[in-house]
Structure formats: C-alpha cells, structure tokens
Amino acid sequence: MFQKVLIANRGDVALRVIRACRELGVRTVAIHSTADAEAMHVRLADESVCVGPPAAKDSYLNIAAIITAADITGADAIHPGLGFLAENARFAQIVEDHGHTFIGPTPAQIDMLGDKIRAKQAALAANLPIVPGGLEPIPNAEAAAKAARAAGYPVLIKAAAGGGGRGMQRVEHPDALSRAFDIATSEAEAAFGDGSVFVEKAIDRPRHIEVQVLGDGEGYAVHLGERDCTVQRRFQKLIEEAPSPVLTPAERARVGRLAADLAASINYRGAGTVEFLYAGGQFYFIEMNARLQVEHPVTEFVTGVDIVEAQLRIAAGAGLGLRQDDIEFRGHAIEARINAEDPERFTPSPGVINLFHPPGGPGVRVDSHVFQGARVPPYYDSLIAKLIVHGKDRPAALARLARALDEFVIEGVSTNLALHRRIIRSDDFIANRIDVVWLERWLVA
Numbered sequence: 001m002f003q004k005v006l007i008a009n010r011g012d013v014a015l016r017v018i019r020a021c022r023e024l025g026v027r028t029v030a031i032h033s034t035a036d037a038e039a040m041h042v043r044l045a046d047e048s049v050c051v052g053p054p055a056a057k058d059s060y061l062n063i064a065a066i067i068t069a070a071d072i073t074g075a076d077a078i079h080p081g082l083g084f085l086a087e088n089a090r091f092a093q094i095v096e097d098h099g100h101t102f103i104g105p106t107p108a109q110i111d112m113l114g115d116k117i118r119a120k121q122a123a124l125a126a127n128l129p130i131v132p133g134g135l136e137p138i139p140n141a142e143a144a145a146k147a148a149r150a151a152g153y154p155v156l157i158k159a160a161a162g163g164g165g166r167g168m169q170r171v172e173h174p175d176a177l178s179r180a181f182d183i184a185t186s187e188a189e190a191a192f193g194d195g196s197v198f199v200e201k202a203i204d205r206p207r208h209i210e211v212q213v214l215g216d217g218e219g220y221a222v223h224l225g226e227r228d229c230t231v232q233r234r235f236q237k238l239i240e241e242a243p244s245p246v247l248t249p250a251e252r253a254r255v256g257r258l259a260a261d262l263a264a265s266i267n268y269r270g271a272g273t274v275e276f277l278y279a280g281g282q283f284y285f286i287e288m289n290a291r292l293q294v295e296h297p298v299t300e301f302v303t304g305v306d307i308v309e310a311q312l313r314i315a316a317g318a319g320l321g322l323r324q325d326d327i328e329f330r331g332h333a334i335e336a337r338i339n340a341e342d343p344e345r346f347t348p349s350p351g352v353i354n355l356f357h358p359p360g361g362p363g364v365r366v367d368s369h370v371f372q373g374a375r376v377p378p379y380y381d382s383l384i385a386k387l388i389v390h391g392k393d394r395p396a397a398l399a400r401l402a403r404a405l406d407e408f409v410i411e412g413v414s415t416n417l418a419l420h421r422r423i424i425r426s427d428d429f430i431a432n433r434i435d436v437v438w439l440e441r442w443l444v445a
C-alpha cells in the first residue's frame with residue numbers, strides 16, 4: 001500500500017478519499033486554493049499545500065503546482081477525485097512521468113473513453129448494444145444531415161468530448177439541423193476545447209441506468225450492480241438509487257454482464273461506470289466514465305464494497321481481491337444531491353452556512369464537507385452534501401429518505417432540500433412513472 005497520497009480535489013470527494021486512506025493507514029496531502037484555506041479537506045488531511053488563487057484553472061486545474069505539491073511532500077500517489085483533472089489523460093500521464101502513481105485508469109484508457117465516439121466503437125466491438133448512430137465525427141452540416149437521416153429523427157448532436165450535459169442539442173426536424181450543428185460545435189469548442197460532434201438517435205423518454213465496474217487492468221472485471229439515475233434536470237443527475245426499481249432479475253444480470261464485458265475487453269484498470277439508456281426493454285450504451293462517480297455511495301450501501309478502498313488497492317498493485325461471485329446485493333439505497341442553489345431559478349447560492357444540522361440514525365449516510373460557519377465559495381460546483389439512505393427494500397428506503405430530508409436543516413444559503421422533499425413524495429416518483437425528462441415536465445406542471 002502507499003505511504004502517502006495527495007488528493008487533487010476539494011469538497012466531499014476529497015474527504016471521501018482522505019477517509020479511505022485513514023482507514024488503510026495511508027497519510028494524506030490536501031491541495032487547496034486560497035478560497036479553501038479553511039475547508040474541511042484541508043483540516044482533515046495530514047498535510048496541505050496551497051496551489052493557487054480561487055479560480056479552478058489557477059488552482060485545482062494547475063497541473064504544475066499540483067505535481068510540485070506531490071514532489072515536495074513526497075506523496076507516492078495522486079488520487080484525482082472526480083471532476084477537475086479526474087478524466088484528463090495528459091494529467092494522468094504527467095503524474096506517472098514524475099514518478100507518482102495515478103490512482104485511476106491508464107492515460108490511454110482515459111483518452112479513449114473521454115472520446116464518446118471511440119467509446120461507442122469499443123462498446124460495439126465488445127458486443128454491447130449502442131444508441132444508433134454516432135460512430136464517427138461529423139465534419140459539417142451536410143454530413144450531419146446524412147447521419148441524422150440514417151439514425152432517424154429526433155436526433156441528438158453531442159460533443160465527442162462532452163460531459164455534464166454540455167454541447168448537446170436535440171433536433172426534431174431536418175430544418176433545424178444546420179443551426180443545431182453550429183451551436184453544438186461552438187459550445188463543444190468553448191467548453192472542451194474540441195469542437196468534434198456526432199449525431200445519434202434520441203431515445204424516446206429513456207431511463208438512465210449505469211453499472212459500477214472494477215477492473216484489475218489485466219482483463220478481469222467485476223460489476224457491482226446498477227444505479228438508476230433517471231431523475232435529472234438538464235441532463236444532470238439529482239437522485240440516484242440502487243437497484244433500479246424497474247429491471248427484472250434477468251435484465252439486471254444482463255446489463256451487469258455487458259458492463260463487465262466492456263471493462264474486461266479494454267483491460268480497464270480501477271473503478272469506472274458504464275452508462276446506458278433503457279427504454280422499451282432495451283439497453284443502449286451511451287458512454288463510460290473513467291473515474292469515481294458522485295453517486296458511488298448507493299452502490300457501497302447495497303454491496304458493502306468500499307469503492308475508494310478498491311481504487312487504492314488496485315492502484316497499489318494489490319489486485320482486485322474480488323470475484324463476481326463474492327458480490328452480494330442487500331436492500332435498497334437512494335441518494336439525494338443537496339445543492340446550494342436558488343430553489344426557483346437553480347442558480348448557485350454561495351455564502352456562509354450559519355446553521356447546519358445533518359440527519360442521522362439507522363441507514364443514513366451524509367457525505368459533506370460543509371459545517372456551521374463554512375463558506376460556500378462561488379467558484380466551484382454547488383454540491384454541498386449527499387444524503388444517502390439504505391433500507392430493506394424501496395418503500396423502507398423511501399420512508400427513511402423522507403424522514404432524513406425532514407431532519408436536515410441548512411440555513412444561510414438556499415438549497416434544493418424542499419425540492420427533494422416534494423419529488424420523493426410525488427406519485428410519479430413513488431410509482432416509477434418517470435424518465436430522464438420527467439422532472440422538467442413535472443416542474444412546470
């Protein structure tokens with residue numbers, strides 16, 4: 001195992017990694033911006049290094065400063081957390097070139113999976129069902145029109161380098177295609193520095209179902225079951241649960257197998273997530289995320305596997321230590337993402353938290369870096385807490401989530417707690433009459 005790990009991140013994910021390291025007896029180094037000098041990850045790590053001013057590009061994305069911090073503190077490995085540099089192949093390569101271990105997939109795997117077109121090609125090669133279309137980059141509006149005709153309207157124009165739902169345009173009719181192509185290309189260029197886009201069929205009212213995988217880097221991979229992340233706003237997940245309440249046991253086994261097959265086929269190393277859309281009893285691969293996900297705790301609750309510990313062990317060369325048959329599933333888990341945001345307009349709500357009372361009791365886990373008196377800076381993501389509950393089945397987990405959400409008190413910044421309380425009591429959510437655009441319809445209804 002490593003002696004010392006530097007965590008190239010902030011927020012609750014930095015705490016999550018520090019906690020796993022502590023339990024393994026590994027020392028930790030936090031990095032932080034000047035805006036985060038008092039942050040919880042800085043307080044809980046054994047050492048900390050300031051890597052720059054508030055703007056992420058100057059601090060949490062400042063590769064030179066992060067490598068220097070690892071060098072001067074003598075960290076033998078770097079965990080990228082999620083977001084920031086977690087899926088930056090160049091960063092992973094530089095980490096390794098400087099003699100530190102990158103806790104994650106290989107740079108080549110990150111590079112390949114970061115391109116949704118190449119990821120779809122790999123999925124197809126591993127016999128996964130994919131969303132029709134999108135196997136090549138589209139150079140111009142004419143090629144887009146041809147690809148859209150082949151896939152069949154409505155279509156989505158998506159950024160090859162996309163993430164966070166950005167650079168995605170839905171097109172209902174050929175007349176709107178050329179303009180949507182231009183918008184998608186410029187959005188992709190602005191957001192990712194890469195304007196490549198592709199066209200794929202828009203699946204009608206799908207659910208989002210993803211599978212957690214762990215690969216040993218040598219062609220063996222296991223899956224830890226699926227998560228259902230259908231409650232989304234603008235392609236951003238808000239509530240995630242495991243297992244999916246709509247799959248049959250046969251479908252569950254099939255999608256798990258498909259995901260593990262893809263990971264094994266590319267010799268995937270570490271933790272990853274294979275994402276599918278599900279509609280009309282069919283699965284359609286959309287992408288694979290080469291990192292830890294925000295929603296990993298629901299899988300930890302139902303499997304008892306510590307996913308961050310697994311990442312550390314795999315990176316340290318201790319192997320997977322798990323076979324598929326070892327993994328057992330128990331009960332039902334649900335996560336609600338608590339954001340500091342305006343409840344009506346969904347704009348970020350930075351400020352000082354003057355009251356923070358998280359829920360507790362049986363089957364309740366709160367992953368959060370904030371505390372009473374903490375400042376939520378305006379520069380980063382608005383996620384301030386993840387509330388995850390576990391119960392013997394879905395009704396028990398829902399009752400627990402309702403009770404825990406009612407106990408949760410956060411004052412000083414606006415949050416989406418009230419929205420969560422409404423969603424989980426809605427008839428559609430309880431009865432599973434939802435799809436990825438359900439929330440947007442329900443909010444205006």
Ligand code: ADP
Pocket residue numbers: 131156162163164165166200201202203204206208232235275277286287436
């Ligand atoms: P990102 O990487 O930007 O998050 P994804 O490809 O993972 O983009 O898709 C995010 C969400 O967008 C999905 O969960 C789903 O709600 C929607 N989506 C993506 N592709 C399609 C599609 N072909 N048809 C319908 N919805 C889609």
